[in-house]
Amino acid sequence: MSKSLIIVESPNKIKTLKKFLGDDYEIKSSLGHIMNLPKKKLGVDVNNEFMPEYITEQGKDKVIRELKKAMKKVDQVYLAPDPDREGEAISWHLSRILELTEDSLCRITFNSITKNEVLKSLESPRQINMSLVNAQQSRRILDRLVGYKLSPLLWEKIHKGLSAGRVQSVAMLLISAREEEICRFKPEEYWNITAAFKDPSGDREDLLRARLMRKGKSKISITNGDEARSIEEALSKNDFVVSDIDTKTIQRSPQPPFITSTLQQVAAKNLGFSVRKTMMIAQQLYEGIEIASEGPVGLITYMRTDSTRTANEALDEVRSYIDSTFGKEFVPSAPRSFTKKKLVQDAHECIRPTSLRYTPENLAPFLAPDQLKLYTFIFNRFVASQMAPADVTNCTVEVSNGVYIFTLKGTRIDFDGYLRIYNVQDSDEDEGGTIPGFVKGQVLIPQNIDLKQSFTQPPPRFTEGTLVKELEKNGVGRPSTYAVIISTILKREYVRLVKKQFIPTELGLIVNQILKNSFSAIINVEFTANLEKALDDIAEGRSDWHEILKTFYESFEKILSGAIIPKISLATDLKCPSCEKEMVLKFANKNRFFACSGFPGCKTIINISEDATFNQELIDSDYTLVAVQERIGSVEAKRPDKSEKAEVSDKVCDKCGGPMVIREGSNGKFLGCQAFPKCRNTMPMDNQEDQNIPEEDKNCEKCNSPMVVRHSRKGRFLACSAYPKCKHTKSLPLNIGCPKENCEGQIVVRRGRNGKTFYGCSRYPDCDFTSWKRPE
Missing domain, CATH: 1.10.460.10 (Topoisomerase I, domain 2)
Structure with missing residues (x-):
């Protein structure tokens, strides 16, 4: 019997496919792209019809060898990367590397990793679609x-x-x-006036809270407190009656099933997922999740799609599911179709469950919490998209004293329809409360009139x-x-x-x-x-x-x-504290600092802390960062040391014999030669703390030689005096006992992997105490 090789894009699909394809199929993965443009040059011949120069992806030589080896053992090769332009390009690169003929019927695609979909694709392989490949490249x-x-x-x-x-x-x-x-x-002040109205007949105990909307036929706009208080006084002079009740019944239709963008938006808004996290979880659900005795199961259709189309067999299944789960009244007379947007690539389906027998409740024991959350949204939205619309009654009640008109809106759901399973709205609009049971002409008494000052908000x-x-x-x-x-x-x-x-x-x-x-x-x-x-x-x-x-x-x-682009030194309205000239914002790699525009005459710089932000500033077309001073407040300038002004120490330079002066760097104070830059000798500052090393730290634990205090760019530490024969080092104790209960260790300064300094116990790992702040 003939044997076939199927090459997929991701190795995570292999187990799911093997479950139902059997031993007649060898399944291998390309591990994504096999060829790409070179990283260190353009890789496109602009003089030869923009022909790309493809090279083998770094680290893919072994993958190619394995694919070629597997190809020799089979009669047919099928290329099954993802069903999109990117997948088509990967298939084309694979066909070239494996030397398949151009007319080879080698390409198969499936929108879900299910037995029916995969077997159907194997029955109708096609040539590689070069139009899709050309679009991708x-x-x-x-x-x-x-x-x-x-x-x-x-x-x-x-x-x-x-x-x-x-x-x-x-x-x-x-x-x-x-x-x-x-x-x-620029925010603008406005005021809202609301009032709670009580039914004088006593038939209703609850209060009706309404908002002042109009004065006569004009929409009311209150811009200051005096105006609001004047209106408040006028409201108490007349009786109020229910002047109008407007009731409308509408049908609210469900939203389409998810496409990639709407899934990302809903997951971000309702689950707090990043776009990357949403796509990662969706990929896991698509490629297959281990389900008890069934093994790996592909739970959703392909997750990169802009089409809301649903396959006919899936429509039949969902209508049957709605009927059996919710009742016939929840099944619309015909399957619902959704309007196509421009530029939709309709070869794909929407994002939907591969089978409705995998309900969120059934899958709960097998899915991670975040997987279950996302799958539940996908499942419920797909089912809801084919359910009957909801019947909703909207009611607007107007209460008037002849001059001022208050309005209250309420909503009543008469038939929940699709809302039975999916009630997630795209907008944040408040639909109001339940419909009040008031009648037109009813006299109401205003109570609890509230004045609320607000300001318009930026987008x-x-x-x-x-x-x-x-x-x-x-x-x-x-x-x-x-x-x-x-x-x-x-x-x-x-x-x-x-x-x-x-x-x-x-x-x-x-x-x-x-x-x-x-x-x-x-x-x-x-x-x-x-x-x-x-x-x-x-x-x-x-x-x-x-x-x-x-x-x-x-x-x-x-x-x-x-294009003419000036060398960028971002001008600011910050004045140099040394010479009053304008400061400019500069960048060195990813570090930022302010420098005096009078350089080299003035070398004043202002360091900017890592967490400082000026993000609300505008950068004008002439590259001016405005309003810096008022945002950052007072700053301390770091001026270059000038030898004649620097404090002279009692130390002598051991290289040129000149005096050593006290300077300050990013790691604190140090001694530098006064003859700088002719002599660049430096020394660590003598520190009294260096003389107070605890007795137990004075001898090396490895060779018993004395321990001495040394300095590096990362600060002070204890090192064996027998260096380089013995390279033992220890963090320098601070003469501060560990605050953790029953611990006799000392607090030492440590550095994390990111280079940040923190404080930890000398008895680590027996004691795991750490702190960003120096313990007292």
Whole structure:
């Protein structure tokens, strides 16, 4: 009997596939991409139709050898990387390495790792779709051209290691624009007046709380406290009656099943998951989870999709499930379909459970808590998407004294429909309470009139979820790229996540301003969205990829050649404490500091602590960081030591015989030769603490030689005097006993892996006491 080799992208799928494919199939993994563009050069021949130079991924030689060896033992090879453009490109690279013929029917795809889906794909293998491959490599080449041409400009003007990207820079543009809105926002005062009304008949004990909305036919706007108090006084002069009751019954339809972006948004908002975490867990659910005696089971369909389409067999299953679980009234007359958005790649399905027999309750013993949370959302939203709509009655009650009108809104659910299983709203709007049982013309008595001062709020900063929503709305990026975009801007330290909100760093604001000033024609939302459409046209076979790249590169080259970027020293409104000249913000690698613009005449610098932020500042088009002084308050300048002013010690330089002066560095005070820079000799400061070493620390534990205090750039420590024969060292005790109960150890200074200093017990690991603060 013939044997076949199936090559998948991820090794995590192998166990799930082996469960139902049997011994006739050998399953191997490519471990992701097998070939890629070189890392240290452009790797694209712009003079030869933009042909990419692919090389074998580092560390993949062994994988290739194993695949070629396995190929010799089989009659048929099937390439089964993920069912998207990236997976198609991996399949193409594999076919070239394994020397498969161009017309080989070797490509199989499945939207879920289930027996039916996989066997169905094996029955209808196809050729590799070169339109999808060309779309993928066009995206890769575009990103490489932009990144490799723009990034060196940032290295030259700011510092090395920075990057600009075709899509990541647009994400930064959106974040920076929002920050600018927030900075320019001026809050305006307004007042709300609410009142609790009591039914004088005594039929109702509860109070009806309503909000003042109108004066006559005009919407009321109260801008100060005097006006609010004047209205409060007027409200007590007349009786109030229920002047109008408006009741409407509507049908509320369910949301579509999840696609990648909506799953990321809902998980961020309701579960607090990062986009990366959401995709990691979804990948685990897709590739297979061990379920008791069943073995590994693929629980959801492919998680990188922008399609809400559902397979017919899945529609039949979900309608049957709704009928048996909730009743016939919850099953709509026909399966529900959802409107396609533009640019949707409809070859995929929505994100849904592979089988509804795997309910969240049944899977609870086998899933990790976070896996269960995400699966429950996927399961419930899919089922809800095919349930009957909810019947909802909305009621608006108006209470008037002839001049002022209060309004109350209430909601009543008459038939819960899909809300029975999924009641997660996309918006944060308050729908009001239950419908009050008042009748028109009823007289009400106002009680507890409340005046509340408020101020208008700036637009909120982006979270991961809302950034994905904004990118999707503008047609920027694709389901497979959202997580990468966010990871990149965080890794480059262009933004920080503070309370789950993106705040641009000074570095990010500078990079964004440079790109806005010099490359706005290509680093903008519309241009990037149009390129996405062009890539879709390539994938559909409607456009030639060489022509798309040629058109882009011709305009890109013109922009590059005409770009003039000044050397960046970010001007501020902070004055030098030494000479009153303007300070500028500078960067050295990822460190930030203020330096006097009068350099080299004035060498004053101000170090900026690692956790200091100036994130609400605006960076103007002339690279000015404004309002620094009022944000950072008082600062201490670090002035370079000047020999004539430095305090002279009683020590003599052992190299040139000159006097040693006291200087201060990043690790504290030290002695430096007064003849600096001609003589660069330094010595540690004598420290009284060095003379007070406990008796038990005076002899080396290994060779019994005396222990002496030595200094390094990391501070003082105890070392064996027999060095280099004996290299034993110990942390220097502080003559502070360990505060942990019943511990006789001494507190010593230690350094963690990140280089930060902390305090720990000398009896570690027997005592695990640690503290960031020096114990008393």
